[in-house]
Amino acid sequence: MSMNAPRGTQDILPGTSEKWQYVERQLADLCRRYNYKEIRTPIFEHTELFQRGVGDSTDIVQKEMYTFEDRGGRSVTLRPEGTASVVRSYVQNKVYGLPNQPTKYFYMGPMFRYERPQQGRQRQFVQFGIEALGSDDPAIDAEVLALALGSYEELGLKSLKLVLNSLGDKESREAHRDALVRHFDPHREELCADCQVRLDQNPLRVLDCKKDREHPAMSTAPSILDYLNDYSEDYFEEVKKYLDEMGIAYEIDPNLVRGLDYYNHTAFEIMSEAEGFGAITTLSGGGRYTGLVQEVGGPETSGIGFAMSIERLLMALEAEGIELPIDEGLDTYVVALGEEAEKAAVRLTYQLRQAGIQVDKDYLGKKMKAQFKAADRIGAKYVLVLGDQELENNVINVKTMATGDQQEVALDEIVDFMKKQLIGGE
Structure with missing residues (x-):
């Protein structure tokens, strides 16, 4: 009987693993310079953590998680992303009570999602990410954006684009939510089945739909930027000012949303503009969140973070013809x-x-x-x-x-x- 690796997984052999090791060392060193410390969390968690932390309305929870019962009858899930586990650890270990705040973590390790395998997207993939917990200063948003962009620039990538948006605070999002429902409800039957559900659960995610992206209603959908209250608008302006101070270029995309339910205020993606990179150009994404710490049992705490796929990073390096300085002798x-x-x-x-x-x-x-x-x-x-x-x-x-x-x-x-x-x- 021939035994092959499960679909959506891969062996990383010598000759390639050295590239992974080099990239991981560079990322860890960058985090050291920004004073982010490594955290390592379990590969599986109680399923409820992701249901509450990632959000029941997300594709991850509804369609993509590897969930099973252990021998004690408990539902556990292979982690599909890193933020919920980091926040759970932050709460469980009462890190919020330590004197040195904000708490700044980085992590690196395998994640698991049941989706159709394609180039740069596997069912088991390696994710690098950071989380900064305990500060609602717009300056730390700018710091996270700088670290995210630096993760690619340090390795020599140049064909990059930083795309930015604000999702606003709770008040702003509720006003925008109502506007989206009013806008899309007359077209409900024309939308895909998923978007019909999203329109009731989380209408912001209708804007992120891959199936309905060409629907005429998408281009005329109300922008979140038109519904930001004074606080949210001022917050977003501060983030942009700090980016300007660092000389970091960015584009504003009012339709940019993130696929997880816990985001508010700053949301961003970094994209590759390298020729031949592929149809899916997003390299990484992240944003600010409030309420996630409370959702898993901790005090009211805000945070911001981002995550990237190491596989897609290596694809971008290949697309730009960048040879890593690896001595294989x-x-x-x-x-x-x-x-x-x-x-x-x-x-x-x-x-x-x-x-x-x-x-x-x-x-x-x-x-x-x-x-x-x-x-x-x-x-x-x-x-x-x-x-x-x-x-x-x-x-x-x-x-x-x-x-x-x-x-x-x-x-x-x-x-x-x-x-x-x-x-x-x-």
């Missing part, structure tokens, strides 16, 4: 000839690794020529040749593969010698 390869030399090579390989040097050797009993070919194939910088004769003379032959130069080094000095060659050791 090997520092040192040990070639051993003879029974005693083989024993000494095992000891030497261990000593070199203990000294922080990347090293490998032959484990297939190959002859010397084949071992040199293996060292060349894996890009070894140096080959250390040890035979019984060298062992008797207490020396080892060091070959620099780039130049072909060779020299003998005392066997008891080889570790320090290689440290100096490779990592500047004394």
Whole structure:
């Protein structure tokens, strides 16, 4: 029986995994500079967390979650996104009571959604995201936007567009909600089945429908920007002023909404404008939320965050032809000839690794020529040749593969010698 990976999942093999590791290191370092600390949450949570936190009216909850009963009869769900889990942890561990606020987290890990697999969109995907909890200062909105855009720019991407909108506060949203219902209700029967439900549950999400995007009523739908009260309008203006101060370009899109129910005020997406990237241009998105912390049992707390797919980030790098600076070669390869030399090579390989040097050797009993070919194939910088004769003379032959130069080094000095060659050791 042939066993393949489940549909919508993938193996990330050596040669590709190094790209993932590089990207993850760069993102973690960027977060360090912004003073965001890593949080790691469980891969599965109680289903109610996502029903309450993400929203019953969302496609994620209604159609895409991997939900099952555990052996105790409890309903659990593989996490489809990161924010709800981060907020749950924030509440459960009473982080809101700590003196240093706001709390600034970043996370990175697999998420799961049951949807039709396509390029850059898998059923298991890796998401990087940040959350800033405990501040309703527009300046932190601008900080999150800067970090989000910087996540791509740090890796060399240039064909980017930041799209911005305000969803307003509760009062503004309710006024806009009523206007949307009045606008779309005469066309209810012309809308898809999902939008007919959304019109009652969360009419803002009708604007985000992929099926009805060409319906004439979409282009004439009332804009949230026309229903912002003074507070919401002032808040949005402050966010834009901070972006202007940092020299960050953006576009306003009054029809931009987010697919999760907990957003208000600032909402944004970052898109790729690279030629050949694909029909779905969104790289990441996020926004501000109020009420989510209360929804999972905590005090009234506002927050803002964003999330990105690592898969789509790598697609964008490929579309712009950006090669990541990854060294896939090997520092040192040990070639051993003879029974005693083989024993000494095992000891030497261990000593070199203990000294922080990347090293490998032959484990297939190959002859010397084949071992040199293996060292060349894996890009070894140096080959250390040890035979019984060298062992008797207490020396080892060091070959620099780039130049072909060779020299003998005392066997008891080889570790320090290689440290100096490779990592500047004394």
